[in-house]
Each structure stands twice: as structure tokens, then as C-alpha cells.
Amino acid sequence: MSLLAEDNTKLADLGVRWVPGFSALGPAFHTSLRPTPLRSPPYWVGWSDSAARDMGLRADWRNDEILAALTGQTLLEGSAPLATVYSGHQFGVWAGQLGDGRAILLGETDTGWELQLKGAGRTPYSRMGDGRAVLRSSIREFLCSEAMHGLGIPTTRALSVTGSDAPVVREEIETASVVARAAPSFVRFGHFEHFAAANRVDELRTLADFVIDRFYPACRNSDRFGGNAYAAFLEAVSERTATLMAQWQSVGFCHGVMNTDNMSILGLTIDYGPFQFLDGFDPRHICNHSDTGGRYAYNQQPNVAYWNLFCLAQALLPLIGEQEVAVAALESYKTVFPDAFEARMRAKLGLPDAAPDDRALIEGVLKLLAQEKVDYTIFWRRLADRQAGGDPDLVRDLFVDRAGIDAWLASFAQRHAQVPAEQSARSMRGANPKFVLRNHLGQQAIEAAQRRDFSGVADLLKLLQSPFEDHAGYEAYAGFPPDWASTIEISCSS
Template sequence: MSLWQDLPISHRYAELPQSFYTRVMPTPVDNPRWVSWNAPFAASFGLGETPDDLWLQIFSGGEVPDYFQPLAMKYAGHQFGVYNPALGDGRGLLFGAIADQQGRWFDVHLKGAGLTPYSRMGDGRAVLRSTIREYLCSEAMAALGNQTTRALGMMVSDTPVYRERVEQGALLIRLAETHIRFGHFEHFFYTGQHDDLRLLADKVIAWHFPELTAAEVPQDNVYLAMFRQIIERTAEMIAFWQAYGFAHGVMNTDNMSILGQTFDYGPFAFLDDYDPRFICNHSDHQGRYAFDMQPGIGWWNLTALAQALTPLIDKDALEAVLQTYTTRLNQEYSRLIRCKLGLQQRRDGDSELCDDLLNLMAENRVDYTLFFRRLSSLDQQPLDTVTTLFDNQTAALAWLQRYLSRCEQETDSRGQARTVAARCQSMREVNPKYILRNYLAQQVIDAAEQGDFQPLEQLIAVLRRPYDEQPQHERYAALPPAWGKCLEISCSS
């Protein structure tokens, strides 16, 4: 008997009207087999350390038991700024929701499940390389402290998938607190299904923001309160991206979670050299989703969601609450950067100090993650471990001296001068040594395509402890080779 049967399973989305989805069974694949199981995450649901053959059969499309009810969600969205009404789960299926041991509900979603009515010109499959990248990055982001979807496990098969070349097919079991996107609201707005739009908003509030009704918010204002929550969570998510050097790559409204969780990992990348104009998506020819564009695109996407909510909320009220986005994003980004710099108190000149640093890093193409980690170790290493990262070491030293003078103004809770050791220890807790660099992911993919999945498991283990020293894994913290900085990552998956 599968342990799935022992879990609380909900089909709350399947209980919505048929306009919300289409029931679809997964298409079986040839010779499926497990290649990775996320045992630490599985344990939070009371699942075992290893999956069994029945689970393999279920999630590879062999035979789906009655306690799961697969469906493909219908939604729409703005893709690169252009509205597309023909979207939906084109290669994934929602099986239901399960509760973890703390009582939180998570959607169980199978990515690469086969054709659905929303596949358009696609085949409904996922390839090994993109599946590995999503698995790795969702684990890396969770360990860094970002709200994100997670992967419970992944499988491969002998079913060929045709992209630019013939590739190996893979399947990912993705869990998220919700798979509802901005695009769900857009679909019902633009098709004039305003009763379903209201129903969707009611369910989002009941499932994800119950405190809004518990607080007895007047019905006329509860939808606005929901939107305010979405704005705040989105702002916090993007502030985290900017502070930790993460480029999403495809910030279409159908890739935006209403819970502000990093979602739909496609052509993403963490920064190597600090470049505000970095474009990680080879298909993004205009640079719409460049790294420094992400905060503005977050606001653009929220305005698209606001438009979809106009049948429920007064336009003036929507416009007013939208203004809180930039304030919240700046507040959270400032907090995160202060933590990364070890500055607990606000002082005049702090903004200029930070701006000058980022400009200097951009001019000198300094590795973003390595700089902050070395800055966190000045209690153990000399100044030149930082300055040697810069071509213009004189300018770097001048900034560093300004920074250290500023640090001397810091005091602890007793009003005493804060020690260098205390500052650096707190900085190491927020400045990762290990991130998912593109070249590391590519090395894992190359090995996996030859049938070797040990490098995948090793890298996942390292990424789950990004702030620890892990001296036996120093090579994962090294600067990327030249070829690793110019990998082409596109939307093909």
C-alpha cells in the first residue's frame, strides 16, 4: 500500500467548475526510473526516504489511483508584454494537494506528463536538462531562504523528446503551496467570466489568506486586501532576487505566483560577474527581463493583475495600493543589503556607500557572490582577498576603507562597539558561499545525459548548505571558467 493513501489529500481545485480546468490523464513513458528523491523534503510529509515502484508507476502515467484526480489548469497571460489567451498547463498536471506535518497544503504537480488541451504546438514533455535545472535551483533557492516551489523527486525515461536535437525525457514532481498564477485571473477577466473571477478570488482568500476573513474585513475591501498581500509578497520575492543576484529570465504573468514564490524555473541564472544589464534568457532579444529590469517588470505584472481585478475592486483603490509596491520592494531590498554588508543601524551616507559599491563592481566585472562572501571573512582574511577581485584595486581599497570606517560606527544591543568577529559571523549567515552557477548545472547535465546521476546528488547536497564552509567542496565555490560565463540558456524545455 502506498503511503500516499495515508496522507490527507485534497481535491479542492478539482471541485471548481469545469471552466477552470480539463481532466487529463498522464501519458505513459517508456521504461521510467527514479534518478533522485528529495528525502529531506519528503520527510516533512511523513514520506519515506526512498520511493517505491508504485509511486513510479503512478507518476510515470502507468496507472493513477482514485485518490489522485489529474487535471490541466486553464489560464492566460502576458508573454513578453503581449497577451496570449491560449495558455494553460501544456506539459503538467495537477494531481491534488497533500498536507505536510504542520498542516500546510501543497499542490502535487507532475511536469512532463504529456499532451493536454493547452499544449498548443508542443508535445507535453520535459527534457532531462531543464528538469535537472529546475530541481537544482528550487533546492538552492529554498536553502538560501527564498519562498519557492520545490521538487519532491524526478524520473527519466527512454521516451525521446524532440527539441533542437533528440533528448531524453524526464518527469518532475513539483510541490507548491499553490499553482495559481496572475494569468488565472487574466483568463477569466478577458473572457468576461466575471462570476468565475469572483469565485477564484474567494477561493484564493479562503485557501491562502484566511486571516483576511478572520479579521472581519468588509466584503467590499477583502479583495483589495488580497491584492495588497499579493503585492507585498511579490515585492519581497523580487527584492530577494536582486539582493542575491538571481535572474529569473521569463517573468511573464503566467509565471507569477499569487503567493510571491519563485515559480517556473526556465532560463534562469545567478550572476557571476556583476552586470546590472545581464540577460540570462538567450531568447530575450530585447532584454525585457534583464536583471535590472526585474523590479519594474514586477510592477508591470501587478498592473496587469490589477486590470484583471477591476470587476471586483474600484480602479482608484487598485491604483492607490499599487503605489505600495515600490516602497515595500525598496524596504526589503535595503534590509537584505544591510544584512549582507553587516550594517544593523541606518546612517547618513549608507545609500551612497551601497550605490558606489555596485557601480564599482559593475565597472570591474566583479563576481557578485564571491565578493560578498570574502567581505564576510575579513575577521579571518586580509583586505587584499577582497581588493584583488577588482581590476582597479586602488578604487576598491578606497571604497573598502570607507566601508570599514562606517562599520566602526556600529554598536551592539548594549551600546558597545560591535566587534569585527560578530559582524562577519552575521554576514556569513546571509552571504552564501555556494550558489547554483550555470556551469555547475551544465556539468551535472552532461554527466546525467551519460547516465551518471551521482554529480546531481552531490551538487544538491552542497546547495542545501549554502552558508556553510564545506571545505571538502571548495571547487563548487570557485570562480567559473570562461566558458561557464557564456552558456546559452533559452526557453526550450
């Protein structure tokens, strides 16, 4: 297969078609360009048939021509690729113009999905970068995108990850990789900040109208804020974001780089860089080695999300009109987040209805977990197994403070006195995953892939797409992390 094969593969052959989308907004919002072909032939590293089905692709969607198109070697017929421009705050500091520095949007399908290649070459927004992504970070993004979907958490999806022997220079020479990402929209808070910062109100309004009409149409007819559609839009984004934060916190997920340009306007988890699922429960855990100040520590994520929403509010202020209205549109975040978090934690506890003492029960167990840095995922899964009739000592054995956990378990049992055990056990096993993408599991899959063994990627994908199932024979993937896992450093480099 030629590295520069003809652009004759039709998206319609896969069962979907291109339709106008973000590209229709005009050149102020993006730059048209083609991906840059790699100098070494691509190969499949992993793919998600689940994502393909959700996108409406045919079951036999994979072939050599699609491999070339999803690596940027060729274009799918009818594609009009582009890179979008945005700005943003990074680590709390205004960074000015940013944009898709290594992501190229191929287009939008008639099934409602934007398809984007990450790592497909330089764009006008690459700044000093090369526009490429490396195998290790691409595998992590591919797996975590599908893992979050498996957990039921809103996220961008990953259709595939491909590799190439083309060299890419980071701290050392690595090999190139491309992730084919999909989402209803990749618009970020930073897209709005970009036009607001330049006082380009017409473009700001065009963008807001596009997003509202496509994804928040109810805001047009809302009676909130005196019928102010832009304030209603801000409130809706705020509430989606609050719910997302509750979901992250409940599974122990750390994003690592919650810059405003990494915040989805649809409340999706987006841009998987130095993320991590907690091993031992440490509320102050910092997963990003580059985050020396701890701005994006696990326990700071809900507050940072609100700070980012305040930046979005400032950007939308020219459309909303009054500062008091913009601030009021953010107010519900303060109730939606704690309510959503408590609801998620009650589900983990197997409690179908709320009771006055539930917050104390939740805070009590989180305090115990934090005191001894008990493994977060294993604790919750063992608690679910205990409720299903499993060995009760498997929970107690996680704690040195036996008196403390025994007292909490007594309160837990008392709270469950009126809840059928079978019902609560079923609920808990559906809310507490057995498998999450721990750093060491990802690292093992990466190291095998660097030797051209992609079985680890496939195995992890299988487990992570249905993380609540037992998956007999894969118990090692649900075990405690090895000692060396704590030495893994994940940074913004990719």
C-alpha cells in the first residue's frame, strides 16, 4: 500500500455520510488543511467496535484503506479536514491563542459524530510542536476514552489507535501514533474565550448560536433569566459540568490538566493526558508530574471546574448582558455537584433512597479510606461482594484500624436494615467497577505494544468496556498495584 494512496475510500461505504457541521461556521473559526502523512507505514494497535457501532459504522468497517485514512495518509472521500482555533487559561494563567495543535477534524457524520485525528501532523496552532502524538500517550487516551464510556461517564470516544515506526522526539526518540477520536462536538470553553478576548462579539454570537441550536435547543424557549437564552445555556453547561465532576470524584478519576481549553462545552471528559484512577485513596493526590503546585489535585477538581465555568461566564458576558445574570447562571453548580455526588455515592453504598444521615455515612468511610490510603477501587468492590454474601473479612483486612471500620460497617448495616440485601448487592455491583485503567496496567500494555504485541491493549479494552463484570480468568487485572506503580510519572509530554 502506497503511503500516499489515492483518496478513493468513501465514508458511505461504511454506512454513514458527511454532513455540514463546524466547518460551516467559516474561516474565522478554523483553518482548512490536510493531515501530514507519516513516513513509515501505519498499523493497527487497537480499535473499538463498540465506538464504531455507536457511530453507525458497518460491522466490517476495518480495512487497509480505512487504516490509511485514520492515520492521515489519505482522506475519506468528501472529507474537508480542518483545525479549529481557541484560546484558554492554562494552570490558571491566560495563555492566549491556542488551537488544535495536533488534532485535525475530518468532518461530521449524518449520525451526529465529529471524527478527529489526534497526532496527524502540524497545524497553524502547533506553536513549537510537531503535531504528532506518541504511542504511549495514544494508547492511554484510546483505552481511557473507552473505559470512561464503560463506566457510564460522558466522554469523547476513541474509534482506533494506530502506530507507525516514524520517529517522534520527546524526552527520547519514540514512535508515532494517531488516535481517531469521536464526539458530538469538540467545542471547548476556550473556543468562546478566544473570541471574547479579542472582542469579536459577532463570532462569539455565531459560535454560541451554533452550539445552542445543535445541543441546547431548550435554552431558546426557557423562561430562565427572563428568557435570556445565553444565560440559560451557561446554566445548562454548568449543570452538566457539575454532574461530570460528581462522576469523576465517585470513581476516583483524576484528569490532571483541567485547563479551560480542556473543558468540553457538552460536559464530556476530553483530552486524556496525565490522567489517573486513584490507587490508594489520597484526596490530595496529584497525578500530573508537571503540576508542581497541585492545582489539579483530585480534591481540587470540583472547585477548578467552577473556576473554569466562571471564565466561560466572562466570555459569554457580552451576549448575556448583565454580570449579575451571568453569576446567577452559575449558582446551581453549588447544589447540583454535591447532590449528584451524594447520589453517586449512595449508589456505591447500595442505597436506593436518600436519608438524613447518608452524608455522615459517606464522609465517614472516605475519612477512613484517606487515613490509611486504602485502595479505592478494591474497597468498593469488596464492599459490594460482602453485601452479596462474600467474606466480610476481605473488607476489614484492608484496614489497620479495625475498630474504625467495624464501627462504620455497623452503621452501614443499620442503614441497610430496610433495604433488601439482594437489591442492594445488585445495585452495588453495578456501581462499583472491578476494573479501572490503573497506571501500571496501561504501562504494561504500552511496553508490550512497543514490542509490536498488542494483546495487552485488546485485553484491557475488553475489561474496561464492561468493567462491572467479573471476567473470570482476569483477576490479576483487578488486584493491588505493584510497588513499582507508585514510581510511574505521567506528565503533559506526549
